[in-house]
Amino acid sequence: MPTSTIRDVAREAGVGVGTVSRVLNSHPSVRETTRRRVERAIAALNYRPNPIARQLSLGRTSNIAVVAPFFIRPSSVERLRGVETVLTERKYDLVLYNVETQDKRDEVFRKFPRFDTFDGLLVLTLAPEDEEVARLLESGTPVVLIDANHPQLNRVLIDDVRGGYLATKHLIELGHTRIAYISDILESPFRFVGASARRFEGYRQALAEAGIEYRPTYYRHDLHGVQEAKGLAHELLSLSEPPTAIFTASDTQAIGVLRAAQERALSVPEELSVIGFDDIEVAEYLNLTTIHQPLFTSGVEGAELLFQCISEQPERQCDVLEVILPLRLVERQTTGPPP
Amino acid sequence: MPTSTIRDVAREAGVGVGTVSRVLNSHPSVRETTRRRVERAIAALNYRPNPIARQLSLGRTSNIAVVAPFFIRPSSVERLRGVETVLTERKYDLVLYNVETQDKRDEVFRKFPRFDTFDGLLVLTLAPEDEEVARLLESGTPVVLIDANHPQLNRVLIDDVRGGYLATKHLIELGHTRIAYISDILESPFRFVGASARRFEGYRQALAEAGIEYRPTYYRHDLHGVQEAKGLAHELLSLSEPPTAIFTASDTQAIGVLRAAQERALSVPEELSVIGFDDIEVAEYLNLTTIHQPLFTSGVEGAELLFQCISEQPERQCDVLEVILPLRLVERQTTGPPP
DNA sequence: CTGTTAGCGCTTTCAG
């Protein structure tokens, strides 16, 4: 069945294409009777407007591009879901770019300065380089970063330093002094925002404040992942003076620590306290104490912010906005006083 | 900066737009020197072709729509990742439609018969109704179902009956006879494919084969979710003659059962065996025995199948294909002999 | 090899 066009409808209804277009866009100035006639023709031909043609003509697409590194990560998925909620509500489509390699990352950022395909761009957990930002800015496309930072771009963030501080403080208050920190690699090839590095800073602040000396041996890092974190935990627990508590830069890594403890038959929290970061869904199932960050909300806020920019006058650059989301300690059952 | 068009480039290079188009599409018949000239003009103007215009002209979009119910579910995410891998490799974009309500579901299927925006459609875990299928078929758009079934549509599936059988058989071989089954609601409002129902069938087959009588009390269902499954498990474990083993229709639900056991201080697998279904990532962390299904692979196969259809002659309807993926028991540490 | 031209399907002046 050859899909019909606006011209077919016009012919069928005995009107001009302009009129059909007007009823399609519910333009007020169409006589009721003509409107009816057109509507009947539309129904008869089972006509649907071609969005691509419309986009070309309008210069708008109703598409938002979302680039997410490792969207498989539970935290990214939660954020995405927040984004999706808002886009759906606004009748926008979500075009997803997953980034798992440096190549893909570069390709994506190279692609974006050409922006006819999208009305806006949302970037999760990935900070573009200055040069890329320059091109983005120049292209005039609305951009919002979620969980990533750049002074010239709108962004929604959390206070990672404070998060690290909160987690460590919690352990200190329980009486721990031998507190380790496991993170992913601070300087990742993807130019991640370095959340782990900032959480590390909070960790050190809390330590310093309590007069506990920082021990470099207690700080370990590796690629992000359960296995890797498990390995690091084993290293720590094999030390002659092992930590009594471990703070990890993410819940996923905390799971690795929990597994290591299990493998060594160490009971948690009696013999080892573990605190994560993020509060992803499994954290609850595992009774993991963690720092909760509003993941879903970050997606919602980011998308809202983006639409705010989109609706601004195209001329007036909308001011660069920064939204900081609140953090909260969620005490479950993996932390307790030291043995 | 007013984005430049192909005409600007043509003028700058002193050639016709046709020639520019040809170098853009690396058409062989362009003299090396002209090509160079055009390329210089492109660079000078920092020109990028407008994909929308290209799409309109070509009648192709390089977009694939993916509709996924609850893409938050770990199993959907894994599948999506498989899909994404293939699309990226083929330089297609992925437009994601999340479906969490009946309304959204209907809207999405209503939207799709108009298919200029996408070159193909991938549907996860959602079986369209006959009427919807008819419209889809009529529109001539290539469609592939993943983890869903419809006789007239291409699909990649697993043998759920066999999966249910395998899980139950495993428990029986361990010596269990009091085996319960927890599933989500068989007739969901989303017209899910009823995987749980088929797994239930396998469960009953295995029971029958072993001469174990089916007890209706041992079959419980509720909405899909950890909390719900936990509730059902508590019900089962409160019976005067509680089951010694529980098979759940998904790993997520098995997590709920595990939590219930934990709350009752029942040790697993000594006092209670638990087996799930899917083998999502956390299953490993939880040492959950489960039926592994190739989630990532299902996405890959589905996408490949879709491209196969797309590349067929548009005229010749490609034959309806069914791909059945293999299942495998993964024995970890939540199943053992009955007490 | 390369310019020119006619669309792709829709929106939007601009007359009437």
Add this chain to the structure above:
DNA sequence: CTGAAAGCGCTAACAG
């Protein structure tokens, strides 16, 4: 109120 016509930016067929 409504029809005709001029694009949106690109591709492809057709002459040279």
